Amino acid sequence: METRFLVDPGGLRDLADALTNRYDPTVGEDALHRLSDFLTVRVPGRRDDRGKTVPELVGERRYRDAVQGLWPQLIAYSFDEPAPPEGFGNADRPAGPFAPPSRRRVVPRYFGDRGELLGILRGLIDTLFGGAAADAGKSTWCEKTPFNLLCMDFLWELVPEATIVHIKRHPVSVLASHLAQPWAPPTVDGALAYLVPIYHRWLTWKNTADLTGGRYIEVKAEDLAADWPGQRRALFERLGVDDFATRSAFEAHKLTNRNDQFGEETRAFVEEALGEVIPAMGYE
Incomplete structure (x- = not known):
């Protein structure tokens, strides 16, 4: 929830x-x-x-x-x-x-x-x-407020035994998705102004944090969508919970439907503006 x-x-x-x-x-x-x-x-x-x-x-x-x-x-x-x-x-x-x-x-x-x-x-x-x-x-619960990612120190204060799962997506696709949201800026420039500082803050914190010990799990949405049953099983095993067929699933077509949203020139502009964010998030 x-x-x-x-x-x-x-x-x-x-x-x-x-x-x-x-x-x-x-x-x-x-x-x-x-x-x-x-x-x-x-x-x-x-x-x-x-x-x-x-x-x-x-x-x-x-x-x-x-x-x-x-x-x-x-x-x-x-x-x-x-x-x-x-x-x-x-x-x-x-x-x-x-x-x-x-x-x-x-x-x-x-x-x-x-x-x-x-x-x-x-x-x-x-x-x-x-x-x-x-x-x-159930013995566990999940809370999925998006900016939990930027407040992990507090969440671990509140629930020390919590495992935080970060499901990430290619930053260009994230920006494309934001353009369709009524609560986000409706232009490429506006979406970049909104997202780039978030990425920078997250990456700065991540580079100084100790994320070992299994309390933090990072997975790509694209990998989950490529083989949801297999990836789900592996993820649930890392979380220590039994696998089961979830009502909702990651589906490849829902992640690739924005691949052609930008023309070549706009995509190049977005990639240049994102800069080192893309490789830092594990993408090319």
Whole structure:
């Protein structure tokens, strides 16, 4: 599942810093506000490609109870701030008859021991993801937010035993795919401006990280598509899980359908702009 609240802005990663090394009451309260919006508005309102929300996937009662149980562990004190005569955020005009007389404020906890906070956040993850996996008769779960790749240090803080699987694709094909996405820049120049810094940040971090020990697995999407049953079996073996026929599969035609998207001149321009990214990602 793709939940996004682990590493996206306003999620658990931001909160972990806001209540530890970046702590002050304002920073902490802001992080709690953003996480509350994430967990109570954005996550329940977002459907995946199967038409399901995260609460529906993990169990709506489980999700609601886990989120509600999180706040008392993160808040030291709460109080009501009286509204000024002009109302909150309306300093240029008097408050109307329906303006709230006060607003709820919180004093966030400070965690001098970051491990204590991570334990609380891990409890949320175990309840939601572990509970859903157990309901399905599975011992493992997978979270696939795209930018997990750029937050591996935090993810291993949160779930030290996790294995991170990086399924990569030829950078030119990645750029071509982005041009078809409504959330990405619609031009080649725009897509390059979006993607090249991501590649550079990833490769810079990767060159300094210790990725030995089996906690990181890197595979090419093209290899998976060339022989999905065989490659799937090998991948699952590396992950220590039993092989099974998955409902979805990597299919070659879905990866090659953009091979002719660029003309010769445009492709040469893209390859030059990507530069060393292409060989650094293991492609020619």
